[in-house]
Amino acid sequence: MQEIILNNKKNGMAFLLLFLFLYLAAVGVLILGCLLLEGEQYPAGAALLTVSILWLTFGWIPFLGLKILKPQEALVLTLFGKYVGTLKNDGFYFVNPFCSSVNPAAKTRLNQSGDVDGGAGKSIVLTQGQAAVTAEAVSRKISLKIMTLNNNRQKINDCLGNPVEIGIAVMWRVVDTAKAVFNVDNYKEYLSLQCDSALRNIVRIYPYDVAPNVDTTGDGIADEGSLRGSSEVVASRIRDEIQQKVTEAGLEILEARITYLAYAPEIAAVMLQRQQASAIIDARKMIVDGAVGMVEMALERLNENKTVELDEERKAAMVSNLLVVLCGNHDAQPVVNSGSLY
Numbered sequence: 001m002q003e004i005i006l007n008n009k010k011n012g013m014a015f016l017l018l019f020l021f022l023y024l025a026a027v028g029v030l031i032l033g034c035l036l037l038e039g040e041q042y043p044a045g046a047a048l049l050t051v052s053i054l055w056l057t058f059g060w061i062p063f064l065g066l067k068i069l070k071p072q073e074a075l076v077l078t079l080f081g082k083y084v085g086t087l088k089n090d091g092f093y094f095v096n097p098f099c100s101s102v103n104p105a106a107k108t109r110l111n112q113s114g115d116v117d118g119g120a121g122k123s124i125v126l127t128q129g130q131a132a133v134t135a136e137a138v139s140r141k142i143s144l145k146i147m148t149l150n151n152n153r154q155k156i157n158d159c160l161g162n163p164v165e166i167g168i169a170v171m172w173r174v175v176d177t178a179k180a181v182f183n184v185d186n187y188k189e190y191l192s193l194q195c196d197s198a199l200r201n202i203v204r205i206y207p208y209d210v211a212p213n214v215d216t217t218g219d220g221i222a223d224e225g226s227l228r229g230s231s232e233v234v235a236s237r238i239r240d241e242i243q244q245k246v247t248e249a250g251l252e253i254l255e256a257r258i259t260y261l262a263y264a265p266e267i268a269a270v271m272l273q274r275q276q277a278s279a280i281i282d283a284r285k286m287i288v289d290g291a292v293g294m295v296e297m298a299l300e301r302l303n304e305n306k307t308v309e310l311d312e313e314r315k316a317a318m319v320s321n322l323l324v325v326l327c328g329n330h331d332a333q334p335v336v337n338s339g340s341l342y
Contacts, residue, residue, distance in 0.1 A: 003178040003250075006077070006085040012066050012092030019062050026055040065097035072144045074177045076102045086177045088144070101140035102181050105188040110149065142180065146173045146254060151195045155264055156203045158227065159216075163264035164208050166227070168238060170195055171254040172246075179250030187249050191242075198241035202234060203227065208263065209275075231258050287327055295322045 030052035036045030067075060067087060075087040077099040087093055153167040172191060174180050180187040206216050206227045216225030227234060239256035246253065263272075299315065302308060310318065 001083070001178045001182045003176050004083070004085040005088050006093075006095070007089070009087065009093045009095055010089070010091040012068070012094045015062070015094040016066060016092075019059065022055060023059055026052045026059065030056070061097050063097070065095050065099070067093040067095060069093065069141070074142045074144055074174070075140065076142065076177050076181045078102050083178065083182065088177070103140040103142055104181060105186045106140055108186055108188040110188055110192055142174055142177055144174055146171055148172075149191060149195065150259070151192065151199070153260055154196065154199060156200050158203060158207050159205055159214060160207050160211060162208055162267060164203070164227065165260065165262050165264055166199065166203055166258065167260035168195065168199055168235070168256055169259045170239075170242065170256050172251055173254065174250060175252045176250030179248060184249045187246075187251060190249055191246055191251060194242055194245040198238050198245065202238050202241060206230070206234060208261075227258075227261060231261075234258065284327075291323055291327050295319050298322065 029048050033045045033047075033049030033052060036042075036048065039045075069075060069087055069090050071090045073090065077084050077087065077095060078101075079096060079099050084096075084099060087095070149170045149172060151168045151170060153165050155163050155165050157163050170191075174187070184190045206225055207214055208227050210224045210226045210229060213222050214225070215222055216230075217223060224230075225233065235256050235258055239253050242256065243253040295318075299318075302310065
């Protein structure tokens with residue numbers, strides 16, 4: 001479906017003035033026809049009276065062709081089921097009054113910025129007896145503004161099989177109104193579905209945290225990609241995946257961002273313990289490396305300065321004591337040794 005832009009229809013004010021003038025003229029012709037009938041000029045009076053009554057009765061129909069568009073709005077028009085074009089620039093237009101505007105997603109309400117009522121929709125309350133019915137006037141205009149779809153959180157298994165909860169926000173806009181209206185049944189629901197699908201396809205490639213022997217780029221080489229550490233890369237891949245799916249719907253994906261990321265509640269406590277254990281092990285490794293270095297430095301300084309000569313047994317005892325003091329969780333308690341090692 002090729003989009004047709006109607007640029008030569010911005011003449012609504014001229015037609016509005018013309019129709020108002022014709023209405024005033026019809027009132028004058030009606031009065032003139034009545035006067036002619038009173039003067040027994042029946043043929044002329046009847047003709048003028050008939051023309052004026054017909055216009056006053058059906059003259060409201062051309063007013064249906066007057067369309068007003070605000071900036072960043074579009075209107076897709078069809079005539080008896082055939083697509084005739086799109087009004088895409090702001091202004092006051094006049095089109096065929098029998099044209100109808102089409103927007104299959106006008107009543108769709110998703111969790112996105114474009115579904116916030118900006119005052120265009122009006123609610124009408126019809127009361128009959130004790131029953132009240134609310135009818136909402138839905139605008140058929142298509143917004144061309146940048147909109148944000150805040151996709152709901154999903155529970156997805158990462159590449160290691162761990163369930164994670166993740167949510168994304170997608171910035172998008174309509175760039176081809178004909179494709180958006182005619183190529184898909186409802187472009188808002190279509191976008192939401194493709195966001196869910198793309199999110200699952202990308203998340204299952206990555207682990208939550210950096211894991212060994214995991215290839216996230218598809219080149220056969222293990223890397224350090226992860227959902228938590230490579231959020232920019234993951235978001236970019238999600239955006240590209242969504243864009244490939246929605247191009248035929250006339251939509252452009254400007255950006256995708258991860259708004260929520262966490263382990264699923266059923267394994268959150270276990271994974272927290274795992275992270276704490278990993279952090280403790282890393283900290284212990286650092287402490288041991290530092291303690292061994294300090295012991296080596298102490299022994300080298302004692303040998304260089306020849307402060308005291310230690311045999312192998314005394315060196316082993318000194319190393320043991322220093323490692324206990326340096327690697328312990330509590331402060332060392334001073335103990336005076338009054339005896340000897342022998």
